[in-house]
Amino acid sequence: xxxxxxxxxxxxxxWGLWLRQIEAIVRLEVRKNYLGRRALWIxxxxxxxxxxxxxxxxxxxxxxxxxxxxxxxxxYAGIFQFYYLRVGIFFACVGIxxxxxxxxxxxxxxxxxxxxxxxxxxxxxxxxxxxxITAATLFTISVGLxxxxxxxxxxxxxxxxxxxxxxxxxxxxxxxxxxxxxxxYGSVFLLMGLIFRNPVIPAMAVLGWESVxxxxxxxxxxxxxxxxxxxxxxxxLPSGPFGILADPSPAWLAVLGLLVLTLAxxxxxxxxxxxxxxxxxxx
Amino acid sequence: xxxxMESNIIFENVSKFYGEVLGVNRVNLSxxxxxxxxxxPNGSGKTTMMNLMTGLLRPSQGRILVLGIxxxxxxxxxxxxxxxxxxxxxxxxxxxRQLLHSLLQLHGRTQGESAQGAREALERxxxxxxxxxxxxxxxxxxxxxxxxxxxxxHGPQVLILxxxxxxxxxxxxxxxxxxxxxxxxxGVHVIISSHILYEVDLISDRVIMLNRGFVVAEGNxxxxxxxxxxxxxxxxxxxxxxxxxxxxxxELEQGVEVKLHEDRRGxxxxxxxxxxxxxxxxxxxLDNDLEVEFVAPSDDDVHSVYEYLIGSESxxx
Numbered sequence: 001x002x003x004x005x006x007x008x009x010x011x012x013x014x015w016g017l018w019l020r021q022i023e024a025i026v027r028l029e030v031r032k033n034y035l036g037r038r039a040l041w042i043x044x045x046x047x048x049x050x051x052x053x054x055x056x057x058x059x060x061x062x063x064x065x066x067x068x069x070x071x072x073x074x075x076y077a078g079i080f081q082f083y084y085l086r087v088g089i090f091f092a093c094v095g096i097x098x099x100x101x102x103x104x105x106x107x108x109x110x111x112x113x114x115x116x117x118x119x120x121x122x123x124x125x126x127x128x129x130x131x132x133i134t135a136a137t138l139f140t141i142s143v144g145l146x147x148x149x150x151x152x153x154x155x156x157x158x159x160x161x162x163x164x165x166x167x168x169x170x171x172x173x174x175x176x177x178x179x180x181x182x183x184x185y186g187s188v189f190l191l192m193g194l195i196f197r198n199p200v201i202p203a204m205a206v207l208g209w210e211s212v213x214x215x216x217x218x219x220x221x222x223x224x225x226x227x228x229x230x231x232x233x234x235x236x237l238p239s240g241p242f243g244i245l246a247d248p249s250p251a252w253l254a255v256l257g258l259l260v261l262t263l264a265x266x267x268x269x270x271x272x273x274x275x276x277x278x279x280x281x282x283x
Numbered sequence: 284x285x286x287x288m289e290s291n292i293i294f295e296n297v298s299k300f301y302g303e304v305l306g307v308n309r310v311n312l313s314x315x316x317x318x319x320x321x322x323x324p325n326g327s328g329k330t331t332m333m334n335l336m337t338g339l340l341r342p343s344q345g346r347i348l349v350l351g352i353x354x355x356x357x358x359x360x361x362x363x364x365x366x367x368x369x370x371x372x373x374x375x376x377x378x379x380r381q382l383l384h385s386l387l388q389l390h391g392r393t394q395g396e397s398a399q400g401a402r403e404a405l406e407r408x409x410x411x412x413x414x415x416x417x418x419x420x421x422x423x424x425x426x427x428x429x430x431x432x433x434x435x436x437h438g439p440q441v442l443i444l445x446x447x448x449x450x451x452x453x454x455x456x457x458x459x460x461x462x463x464x465x466x467x468x469x470g471v472h473v474i475i476s477s478h479i480l481y482e483v484d485l486i487s488d489r490v491i492m493l494n495r496g497f498v499v500a501e502g503n504x505x506x507x508x509x510x511x512x513x514x515x516x517x518x519x520x521x522x523x524x525x526x527x528x529x530x531x532x533x534e535l536e537q538g539v540e541v542k543l544h545e546d547r548r549g550x551x552x553x554x555x556x557x558x559x560x561x562x563x564x565x566x567x568x569l570d571n572d573l574e575v576e577f578v579a580p581s582d583d584d585v586h587s588v589y590e591y592l593i594g595s596e597s598x599x600x
Binding site for chain 1: 337340359361362366370374386390391433
């Protein structure tokens with residue numbers, strides 16, 4: 001049977017070919033991301049909050065601890081903003097995205113891609129998408145499970161919170177923020193993996209900057225991914241006695257800003273890779 | 284000239300520096316279809332030239348065109364070029380078949396075309412039985428074959444091979460050499476680097492000799508040898524009464540040096556005037572009733588030229 005082939009050219013550009021190539025790259029890379037030995041510590045980051053909240057949820061609880069239903073939302077907001085955004089997703093994206101190019105250079109296998117008729121910009125897009133699919137899938141599942149486990153001890157009250165209350169909306173918001181976090185951090189660490197021989201150092205600099213974001217003056221707060229992500233979280237947290245307040249960004253601006261940042265950084269990565277040489281000996 | 288650009292591989296005043304270290308310097312070449320051997324000692328620039336030809340490195344100066352395509356355009360270049368590199372590492376977790384299948388999909392082939400192309404390439408390099416084994420479990424020879432398969436699976440017009448016979452047993456080497464000849468006969472440019480000079484000699488139509496980043500010789504090996512007038516030609520002659528022949532050579536001043544072979548049935552003669560020498564030898568053979576079994580130049584092969592130019596650091600022609 002003759003197979004159909006998408007070979008459309010639109011505006012003189014071979015979009016059909018590019019899409020097929022991106023698909024092939026994503027298939028190759030997602031497999032590596034999920035099954036490599038490196039993936040073990042990423043699974044640890046993904047499963048840690050699920051395990052801890054799950055254990056707490058299913059173990060017999062002391063009176064007064066889980067009985068405070070109203071505090072569950074704040075508690076989960078804290079877990080999400082301090083663990084998921086600043087630790088779990090951050091470090092998982094460091095591991096996944098910096099490895100996409102830097103790892104292949106260290107393993108001396110990047111030339112296999114460079115020896116195919118794939119535009120290097122397409123390679124960047126394909127690898128980026130594969131990293132995003134990996135990180136986003138793992139963490140949205142993790143967020144979903146941990147959020148659900150948060151309300152398991154409350155029985156019917158918890159179910160009502162989801163079915164009739166704001167629970168489902170909050171969960172979808174947290175998942176949306178997770179997807180955007182993977183987009184934003186992923187693009188930054190993809191670029192770092194391309195331009196730095198040791199991307200861990202600049203990644204730690206980014207971590208430091210994001211960590212002190214609450215102390216920064218309002219105009220500097222906005223120069224960070226975490227500011228926009230926190231603006232999108234359904235439950236706000238107090239910034240503490242030392243925190244400097246700034247107006248949260250409107251949701252549409254936060255989403256747009258993150259998307260523009262992602263496109264810009266991936267675009268720079270695409271330009272950067274054009275000049276890349278294969279010289280494994282130098283590494 | 285325009286015809287050459289479309290059919291040849293052109294280096295125009297190409298230099299490549301790694302910081303202050305010279306890779307290649309002021310290379311000007313036009314490589315025609317056929318089999319071209321690239322020879323030179325370690326560090327002479329062979330791999331650098333191959334990496335420049337395939338865009339894995341960018342020249343510090345000059346430009347390179349492969350069949351008219353600049354090397355900065357991989358989406359056009361690698362439709363026509365296949366490269367078997369020296370790097371002995373592979374994407375993790377893949378079988379031989381999966382590697383080729385994935386690479387063919389990156390060439391834009393459908394699933395069916397990729398599967399067929401992978402199968403054909405694996406059969407061609409003799410890896411059909413091991414196709415579904417992980418590459419990590421392959422022997423050195425098998426890894427070399429899968430690299431070759433990766434280079435030829437998409438039917439390139441230019442095949443660049445960096446030490447392609449490393450790790451292969453003699454039978455496999457012979458099979459691969461036959462494959463390269465077959466491809467060259469079909470119009471493919473084959474550029475092959477090897478330390479095994481007699482193999483380069485066996486299959487190459489022409490050679491490019493490199494030393495310390497410079498091209499020291501280029502062309503058909505016999506033509507290169509003819510230009511090396513500072514090195515007398517060596518001729519080996521097996522005949523009856525070799526001492527008689529030797530005496531006559533000295534009498535007629537046609538030899539710079541004459542050595543008797545250890546079995547005393549042959550002579551190794553060095554002469555600056557090889558054409559006159561052969562005329563003289565015919566006469567001597569007739570006059571002295573000698574029986575000649577064998578006459579042949581003994582130093583117009585790649586190995587000898589290599590020794591003269593690079594082994595003795597003779598410099599550039």
